[in-house]
Amino acid sequence: MRHALAAYFVLLVGFLILPLIFLVPISLSASQFLEFPPTSLSLRWYAAFFSDQSWVSAAILSFRVGIGATIISLVFGTLASIALVRGHFPGKGLLTALFIAPLILPTVVLALALYIVFLRWQLVDNVLALTLAHAIVALPYVVMIVSSSLRRFDTTIERAARVLGAGPIKAFLLVTLPYLVPSMFAAGILAFFASFDELIITLFVSGGAQTLPVRIWNDLGFKLDPTVPAVAVMLTALSIVGMGIGELIRRRNEQRYQSATPPEA
Amino acid sequence: MNMKRPIILLLLAPAVVLIGLLFVLPLFGVMRLSIHDGTGFSVSPILELFNSRVALVVLERTFLLAASVTAMCLLLGYPAAYFMSGLRPKVRAFVTYLILLPFWVSILIRTYTWIVILGREGIVNKGLAALGLAPVQVLYTDTAVHIGMIQILLPIVIITCLASMLDIEKDLLKAARSLGASRTQVFWKVFFPLSVSGAATGGLICFILSLGFFVTPALLGGRRSIIIANLIDLQVHQTLNWGFAAVLATALLVVTLSCLGLFWLVMRKRVEFTGAGLGR
Helix, strand or coil: CHHHHHHHHHHHHHHHHHHHHHHHHHHCECCCCCCCCCCCECCHHHHHHHHCHHHHHHHHHHHHHHHHHHHHHHHHHHHHHHHHHHCCCCCHHHHHHHHHHHHHCCHHHHHHHHHHHHHHCCCCCCHHHHHHHHHHHHHHHHHHHHHHHHHHCCHHHHHHHHHCCCCHHHHHHHHHHHHHHHHHHHHHHHHHHHHHCCCHHHHHHCCCCCCHHHHHHHHHCCCCCCHHHHHHHHHHHHHHHHHHHHHHHHHHHHHHHHHHCCCCC | CCCCHHHHHHHHHHHHHHHHHHHHHHHHHHHHHCCECCCCECCHHHHHHHHCHHHHHHHHHHHHHHHHHHHHHHHHHHHHHHHHHCCCHHHHHHHHHHHHHHHHCCHHHHHHHHHHHHCCCCHHHHHHHHCCCCCCCCCCCHHHHHHHHHHHHHHHHHHHHHHHHHCCCHHHHHHHHHCCCCHHHHHHHHHHHHHHHHHHHHHHHHHHHHHCCCHHHHHHCCHHHCCHHHHHHHHHHCCCCHHHHHHHHHHHHHHHHHHHHHHHHHHHHHHHHHHHHHHC
């Protein structure tokens, strides 16, 4: 029974990571058509990405919007998390639910809603407006991660700083903020990829401007462009590197705070 | 720690303004559009929904697809989570990492890979041809949509099920064994009832997310596989009928919120249940 379950589990994990396994060899194919296994290997589709202006400009737009949305959601979300965790006020639960709602509600509903107001406000094809829309999608990650980290923070350390003469703002900036940095970094990475991956809202409100997902989407309607696997491999590598850095920072911080705080009795 | 009201307001203001202007207000706009025909309030857009055969067919299909994907995710995911709950913590952490790995690849890309794998000239059919078998048409059918959606949603269901299984007090299982229950009895009388709430939570999240799927049905399904999100897109970009798109979007919103309400009720009940259990 146990062995049967184990065999089943291996098959299931295989199914889950199957699409990832095929991606790298497909992207290295020298052929003009998608084939597996590739008959000969080359980096031509990676080169094709960098020599095609429309791919490069889509990547640049994605980075611009992604970085902007990350900064906005990180700043707004962290400030809101402080109030949500430390403040007492009516409607807190409702507000938390509202900040997290964009994660659960069907994106197409929000896409249509934003399209209608953006048309009225003449914000279609406006990069700043697109960035703000992406910040909405990224905000839930920041609020969830930063507030859960803030909830675990031992406030006696901050109180000690206050007792030693630091003002409330100084105590927060010098004591609590450094503790929050790793979770903010993790939240930032998730926020960035939420934006970087966003397709539907962009499709509705960007008015023809192409981010990477929109560029891929527009291609898929007609043909299977072999540049796509190359892009996919680069994007995946990027996210794995980002995750790795985040994990390193988290571990270092954990050690620091573990040695700094005596274990509770 | 006590915070003063003005400081709380100041901290919340940026996020509240953002979410108010670009989330709450637009959503109310869509809902208003669905009970408004341009000149005044009317029920005609809603009547249009119930008179449109296409809309009703697509709504029904959306429901059935979400239900069958959820059922399959639970059937596939529960045993997997059960297996993981019995692993040593270090092994379990590694396996969890493997299961969450696909999250780092964009949904668009994953769907694209299925096209390459399942297509007429795809990997599966080439393999079949090499074995001397006839090719199968999987791409652009509901089967392909199911495969694509399950690959995306299954990790969520597994992790949710696993979380509730790990919460189960191991002593309860041992107690049942020592009182003479067989392994099967321990599973069905103790383990399963205690883990069912996690499975229900996972199933509901899966169902809600399935209702809003867009990319997978559009790329892996045929013309008969489009669901409500695709229909909304068509109404906006092809038919230019925003009013109708707004009605469809409102319908989707109402269904999602109802599911969330149900979810909340289930969760609240569960907290009361566990709370009472701990109290004793």
